[in-house]
Amino acid sequence: NAGVTQTPKFQVLKTGQSMTLQCAQDMNHNSMYWYRQDPGMGLRLIYYSASEGTTDKGEVPNGYNVSRLNKREFSLRLESAAPSQTSVYFCASRPRRVGVGTDTQYFGPGTRLTVL
Amino acid sequence: SQQGEEDPQALSIQEGENATMNCSYKTSINNLQWYRQNSGRGLVHLILIRSNEREKHSGRLRVTLDTSKKSSSLLITASRAADTASYFCATNTGNQFYFGTGTSLTVIP
Numbered sequence: 001n002a003g004v005t006q007t008p009k010f011q012v013l014k015t016g017q018s019m020t021l022q023c024a025q026d027m028n029h030n031s032m033y034w035y036r037q038d039p040g041m042g043l044r045l046i047y048y049s050a051s052e053g054t055t056d057k058g059e060v061p062n063g064y065n066v067s068r069l070n071k072r073e074f075s076l077r078l079e080s081a082a083p084s085q086t087s088v089y090f091c092a093s094r095p096r097r098v099g100v101g102t103d104t105q106y107f108g109p110g111t112r113l114t115v116l
Numbered sequence: 117s118q119q120g121e122e123d124p125q126a127l128s129i130q131e132g133e134n135a136t137m138n139c140s141y142k143t144s145i146n147n148l149q150w151y152r153q154n155s156g157r158g159l160v161h162l163i164l165i166r167s168n169e170r171e172k173h174s175g176r177l178r179v180t181l182d183t184s185k186k187s188s189s190l191l192i193t194a195s196r197a198a199d200t201a202s203y204f205c206a207t208n209t210g211n212q213f214y215f216g217t218g219t220s221l222t223v224i225p
Contacts, residue, residue, distance in 0.1 A: 004158070031211060042204060043159070043215040050211045058212060090158055103147055103208055107158030 001026050004108035006091050012114045013081045021076040021111050023091030030096040032074035033058075033105065034066060036087040043090065049074055081115045088112050120205050120216035128222040135192045137219040139205030140185075146208070148181055150190050153202045153218070162190075162203075195223045 007022045025032065030051045035043040035058075045058030049068040063085060065077045078085060089112075092105040120141040129135050141148070147166045151159040165172045165181045165188065172179045178191040192199055200223045205216045 033213070035215075040217060042217040045212060045214075048211055056211070059214075092159075103149060104161045104164060105149075105151075105159075105206075105213065107151075107160070109158050110156075 003027065004091055004093055004106055006089075006108040006111050008111060009109065010112045012116065013078075014116050015082060017081050018077065018079050019081065020078075021089055021091075021113075022073070023075065023108060024073045025091075025093040025106070026072065027093060027095070027106065028071070029093035029106070030071070031094040032068065033092040033094070034064075034074070034076045035090045035092065036060065036085075037090060037110075038087050046076065046089075078113075081113075083115045086113060086115045120207065120214065122203070122205060122216040122219040124219060125217070126220045126222075128224065129195055131195060131197055131223055131225050133195055135195050135199070135221055135223070137190050137203055137221070139188045139190070139216050141188075141205070141207050141214070141216075142186065143207075143209070145183070148179075148188050149206045149208075150177075150179060150188075151204045151206060151215075153204065155201070159204065192221075195221075197223050197225045199223050 004025045033048045034046040044060045047066040049055045052071045067075045088110050091108040094105050123138045149164045150162045153159045163174045165179045176193045181188045202218045202220045204218045
């Protein structure tokens with residue numbers, strides 16, 4: 001199993017450009033998440049999808065959109081990138097909540113995005 | 117925000133010593149998790165402690181939880197150079213997870 005995969009690993013954009021970050025998991029997990037990580041800020045939740053067909057805003061959703069394409073894939077789109085969106089983006093997944101341990105998240109390797 | 121704070125922000129110790137890092141959070145929880153992040157990598161789950169537990173062990177890891185003080189600590193015993201990483205605590209309310217700001221641990225060989 002590959003676990004959680006993210007593409008691309010690195011990306012440089014100019015202000016105003018758009019792009020989509022891809023995330024896929026092969027663990028048959030129900031929930032998927034997008035976070036951004038900035039120095040000294042820890043991880044902040046952008047959007048999450050509790051199950052296929054649903055998406056909800058997290059702590060910092062402005063400037064982003066998401067699509068839960070199917071159970072495996074959850075993409076994050078920046079429609080008009082801004083320098084403030086320079087960050088490392090992590091995708092994570094979590095099994096269906098049926099008991100102890102299902103609050104564990106499994107993370108991808110991250111996408112390092114620079115917006116000039 | 118429920119975001120927690122880790123303390124200290126950075127910690128440097130010699131190999132073989134114990135490392136202790138602390139986490140404080142703001143609201144009531146069902147459980148608290150600790151994650152490790154190696155440089156340039158994603159987070160990896162280490163251990164989960166439930167709100168009705170006070171202490172939990174896993175290998176060289178010992179986690180304590182004090183819900184009255186809204187705080188947790190992670191102890192790594194007999195540290196190794198491979199333990200060099202950032203450590204984060206996390207809590208969740210339903211599907212929303214909140215991570216602390218992290219402790220950067222350096223273990224000097």
